[in-house]
Amino acid sequence: MxxxxxxxxxxxxxxxxxxxxxxxxxxxxxxxxxxxxxxxxxxxxxxxxxxxxxNSKEDLFSAVIRRESEALVAAVTAAVEPGATADRQLWSGLRGFFAHTAEYPDGWAVLHQQARTHGEPFAREVAVVRAEVVAFVTELIGAAAKEAGCAGELAEREVAGLAHALVGAAESLAGWANVRTDEGPSGEREHPSAKDTAATMMNFVWAGLGRLMEGERWAPGGLIGQQGRSAAVRG
Amino acid sequence: MxxxxxxxxxxxxxxxxxxxxxxxxxxxxxxxxxxxxxxxxxxxxxxxxxxxxxNSKEDLFSAVIRRESEALVAAVTAAVEPGATADRQLWSGLRGFFAHTAEYPDGWAVLHQQARTHGEPFAREVAVVRAEVVAFVTELIGAAAKEAGCAGELAEREVAGLAHALVGAAESLAGWANVRTDEGPSGEREHPSAKDTAATMMNFVWAGLGRLMEGERWAPGGLIGQQGRSAAVRG
Amino acid sequence: MxxxxxxxxxxxxxxxxxxxxxxxxxxxxxxxxxxxxxxxxxxxxxxxxxxxxxNSKEDLFSAVIRRESEALVAAVTAAVEPGATADRQLWSGLRGFFAHTAEYPDGWAVLHQQARTHGEPFAREVAVVRAEVVAFVTELIGAAAKEAGCAGELAEREVAGLAHALVGAAESLAGWANVRTDEGPSGEREHPSAKDTAATMMNFVWAGLGRLMEGERWAPGGLIGQQGRSAAVRG
Amino acid sequence: MxxxxxxxxxxxxxxxxxxxxxxxxxxxxxxxxxxxxxxxxxxxxxxxxxxxxxNSKEDLFSAVIRRESEALVAAVTAAVEPGATADRQLWSGLRGFFAHTAEYPDGWAVLHQQARTHGEPFAREVAVVRAEVVAFVTELIGAAAKEAGCAGELAEREVAGLAHALVGAAESLAGWANVRTDEGPSGEREHPSAKDTAATMMNFVWAGLGRLMEGERWAPGGLIGQQGRSAAVRG
DNA sequence: AATGAATGAGAATTCATTCAT
DNA sequence: AATGAATGAATTCTCATTCAT
Missing domain, CATH: 1.10.10.60 (Homeodomain-like)
Structure with a gap:
């Protein structure tokens, strides 16, 4: 052993x-x-x-968290195309993210599952990194809105919520994509590639964002456009 | 004490x-x-x-998981309007979900953070419930596609991925919505209501789904329509 | 239950x-x-x-010991023929003993195995009863010697040792007789009856006692007679 | 302490x-x-x-049982004179046994009292060793019968019973010999030496065996010879 | 005559952590 | 650079025993 x-x-x-x-x-x-x-x-x-x-178990765990989160951030950062449009940046970042989490599932598990569930010293460390990612995504959404020429349509808090939702969706898909469903002979039902997973995310996310930026909102009766948000949702 | x-x-x-x-x-x-x-x-x-x-710590934890997941499922189930359109069902279900997780943050934390990270007996119990929720959402998306008269546009696996993304996004927002409390004097920066959080989700999700169902896909160069998906994403 | x-x-x-x-x-x-x-x-x-x-676990255990040892003593006492010769008394006592231990194996197990192995309060209680039995057997041997007209041949301590050996042999056989060897279809290899076990004991014991009372002793070179014991055994 | x-x-x-x-x-x-x-x-x-x-209390107890029973077996084995006549082998073995149990009363107590009364893992371990000893004694009796030229007189089961009785008697004497210490000022009432105890056993046992091998049996009316056993004991 | 509710005291076992070499 | 020997401090779990009805 x-x-x-x-x-x-x-x-x-x-x-x-x-x-x-x-x-x-x-x-x-x-x-x-x-x-x-x-x-x-x-x-x-x-x-x-x-x-x-x-030094100690705590220090060891911290070192692990630090190394793994730096590796993850580095992988995503390296994947993003710096000067590209916001959607391309998101797309390439997601590909980097899914590729990294698939390649280092243990590291991802430690960051996503262990670090967040164990007391103050650690949860904060991951929370900080996650917040940075959310901030980056938030910026991306803002930039996209600017690119689309409709900055005013999205409230700041709304953008933050969207970024959180997006990050959560990506985390969920990362876990899902790594679960090897053991059916049939190998070859059937394979891991989806990082590209496929990223595509699913983009399709899920970008179209919706587009509509939001055009001022459309969902309302109980169906999609409606142009009105202010408070009117749209009446519950 | x-x-x-x-x-x-x-x-x-x-x-x-x-x-x-x-x-x-x-x-x-x-x-x-x-x-x-x-x-x-x-x-x-x-x-x-x-x-x-x-009986034991394990049994106690199991009992907690059982009680809390049943309560959560009951809350969501009670919130959903049975005969309504798919989007309204999703909307009301989300409201129920966010309301419940906001009201019982500890129960939600145990289900979402603790149960999933501690070995076989527990992880499976939550996984089962989560799988049911994902299945429900998957059905909802299918139903929505049928309602929109475009059943063929979404591949089965794509739907599953979307459902997972949606559930992950909701989970992320549940955590986010609950955390925002500890800044400033009380009153300032309040919890967003379940209604607001659900609206964020619906806006994020439904619009995108609508486009997907109309056959549009995201592609590196921007949104494109009507073509098959494999052509759309070239990476 | x-x-x-x-x-x-x-x-x-x-x-x-x-x-x-x-x-x-x-x-x-x-x-x-x-x-x-x-x-x-x-x-x-x-x-x-x-x-x-x-009252308490200890008292309960004491009550059990008391009841079971009284029952055992009563069974043996009832079995012994009062006025008979020493060998017949021993014989009938042994039959009573083996019959009782076979009928109440749990009671016998408590007396023989549990009571003796658990601290002062209990060990003494059984020890007292056992001592009485040994004393009874000692008397019997003495009486037999007298009947045989050779009182002087057996030293007091020697008699005590013999009585102890006899009692130990009987205890061992009681355990042995109760073990149901599970071989073959039922019928084969049955419990020996109390009578058989008692006969084994008598054959084992009485013949040897007879010789001892006649002054014979075992010595490394074989049986020798008439001499004092210290001379007989030289090691 | x-x-x-x-x-x-x-x-x-x-x-x-x-x-x-x-x-x-x-x-x-x-x-x-x-x-x-x-x-x-x-x-x-x-x-x-x-x-x-x-490792654990159970393992510790097992290790104790193993060490002590091996030591006991080794002591007896070392004491037995290999090529000697059956009676000399028994004699020397008994001396070894009584000497060892007197020297290590705690080890003997653990084997004899504790190990046998505590559930399956342990009871079996001692039972195995004891069965080996009984088997050895059984062989010795058989050999003695052969030496005496009267192999047919002792039924197999009878021999087994005698061996059990003999072992039980020895066990009882081992306990007895060790207990006699706590009376009077030291010096008075000493431990009987292993030699003395072994002599008591041999006198008790060997003479009786001799008679048994000559075909004599005890019967309610006194010792009788030559007849079959079933006739001898009528109860 | 009988019991559901409750606890003080102690048991085995495991761990992170250190010392001496 | 590296380790065999050793422990203080918890932690889970059990049990004999009592209280209030």
Whole structure:
């Protein structure tokens, strides 16, 4: 069990091995149920060494969160085409996001499931990153509105809500896309590619945003246009 | 600390008090970090009584999940207008959902954050309920397509993806709507009402669905219509 | 589970039901692992009633020991033919003993296995009864020696040792005889009857005693007679 | 209380210390009443170390049973003179047995009293060892019969019964020999030596066996010879 | 005569963490 | 750079026992 023993490994590498082991173990067991014993064993080192390098379980978890969220942000950032139109930026960012979460499901699980459910030190760390993402998306929506020449149609709070909804939808799809439905011989019912998932998102999101920016709103009786929002929804 | 001591309470009532305490504590601390000691204290009883009535921490957590998910489903079900059009059903269901999650944030936190991150017995229980909700939404989208007279335009898998995205968006907004409380003096920056949140969702979702059903798809160059999807997305 | 509920039973009878339940449960589980809960359930009453009648677990166990050892002593006493020769008394006593232990294996298990292995209050109670039995057997051997007209041949301590050995052998055979070896179709390999077991004991014991009383002793080189014992055994 | 603290002891030695402490404590208190806390304290270490090395109370008890029964078997085996006549083998084996049980009364108490009264995992372990001893004694009796040239006189089941009686008698004497200590000022009423106890057994047993092998049986009217057994015992 | 409701005290077990080498 | 030895502090769970009716 655990990695092959190789003595005298430089610190930088050992630390990464430990973080790898920690990501795996936190994802498999959850923060609380993951024991330092198991992490050390998976990393192929003794427990005191883990403490020597990472100080404590909390610090280790924080280091994991930091590394994984930086990796995720880096992946998305790298994927986004800087000068493109807002929709293309969203599209490329989503592709980067889905590709990364599919490639590192354990890292994603730690960020999305573990970090958010365990007390103050950690939840905040992810919340900050998530807030940045939401802010980025918010900007994108604003930019899109400007591009479409209809800045006034979307209230600030409305945009924030939309960004939150969009991010939540993406998170949900990330989980869904990673669940390998075990039916039929392999080949049938495969993982949807990051491209497909991103397309689903774009189709879901962009069309609606377009209409919103044109001033249309949903109302109990059907879509209506041009009126102010408060009138549209009467409950 | 804990509730006011009231001796000799019938079992049925005590059990509810214990479940209340458990919901609170699990939401505050997370499953693993919540100790039976604290739950008992919050419930205002001794630990042995908790074990006598609820058997074990696992059983207690299961009972909590069951009660809370049944309550949530009941609230949404009660909110939906049975014979209405698909969009109205979605609208009323969302209102019920946001109203319930706003009223019982701890119950929602346990279902959404704790139950899903802690091993097989629990994750499955919530997964089942969530799958039912997704199925319901999937049906709604199908019905809407039929109402709009364009059944063929949406592939089955596409519908499933949309339903997942929609549910994820709603979950994200539920969390968002509940968090906004702690800024400024009370009164300023209030919870958005369930109605407002549901409206955000409907505006976000329904318009987009409408376009999708009309055969429009998003493509890197902008919205395009009528063509097959594979042509639309070239990446 | 437990006996059929019948309310309003006179105390004397209820107590016996409780003792029955206790014997069963102590034999099945052992003293420590037997819970008052289970005993009460097997007895078909509520726990407080057990405490009302029997005071405590210790008292309950003592009551069980007392009842069972009195029953055993009574059975053996009743079996012994008062005026008979020593060997006939031993023979009839053994038959009574094996018959009783076979009929009440749980009672015997409590006396022989549980009572002796659990701390001072209980071990002493059984020890006293056992000592009485040993004393009785010692007398019997003495009487036999007298009958045989060779009182001087057996040292007092030697007689005591023989009595202990005899009692131990009988206890061992009681356990052995009660183990139902589950081989073959029923009928094959049955319980030996109390008579058979007693016969085995008598054959084992009486012949040897006869020789001892005639002054013969075993010595490393074979049986030798007439000499004093210290000379016989040289190691 | 507990042993003198000696830090940083190699595992193999610590384990033996723990087993020593466990034997002592199980013998004193019984399996259930012996707490891991007390065992750890007696061993002079902390509880977690006991768990680290021995895993659980059950495993600890099993380890104790294994060590003690192996030691007992080894002592008896070492004592038996391999090529000697059956009676000499029995004699030397008994001396070894009584010497060992007298030297390690706690180990013997655990095997004889505790292990047999506590559920399946343990009872079986001792039962197996005891069955081996009984089998050995059975062989010895058979060999003795052959030496005496009267193989046909003893039925198989009869031999088994005798072996059980013999073992039971020895067990009883082992307990008896160890208990006699606590009366009067030390010096008076000493432990009988293993040699004496073994002699009592041999005198008790061997003479009787001799007669049995000569075809004599006990019968209600006195010893009778040569007839079949069924006729001898009429009850 | 009998019980549903309730608890104080202690049990086994596990963990994050450190010391000495 | 690395580890075998060791522990303080919780945590889950159980049990004998009592109270109020």
């Amino acid at each position: 655990g990695a092959v023993k190789s003595k005298r490994v430089p610190r930088a590498i050992r630390e990464q091995q430990m973080l790898d082991a920690a990501v795996l173990t936190f994802a498999r067991r959850g923060y609380a149920a993951a024991s330092m014993d198991e992490i050390a064993e998976v990393a192929g080192v003794s427990k005191p060494l883990v403490y020597l390098y990472l | 804990g509730a006011v001591k009231s001796k000799r309470v019938p079992r049925a009532i005590r059990e509810q008090q214990m479940l209340d305490a458990a919901v609170l504590t699990f939401a505050r601390r997370g499953y693993a970090a919540a100790s039976m000691d604290e739950i008992a204290e919050v419930a205002g009883v001794s630990k042995p009584l908790v074990y006598l009535y609820l | 437990g006996a059929v509920k019948s309310k309003r039973v006179p105390r004397a009878i209820r107590e016996q039901q409780m003792l029955d339940a206790a014997v069963l449960t102590f034999a099945r589980r052992g003293y420590a692992a037997a819970s008052m809960d289970e005993i009460a359930e097997v007895a078909g009453v509520s726990k407080p009633l057990v405490y009302l009648y029997l | 507990g042993a003198v603290k000696s830090k940083r002891v190699p595992r193999a030695i610590r384990e033996q210390q723990m087993l020593d402490a466990a034997v002592l404590t199980f013998a004193r208190r019984g399996y259930a009443a012996a707490s891991m806390d007390e065992i750890a304290e007696v061993a002079g270490v902390s509880k977690p170390l006991v768990y680290l090395y021995l």
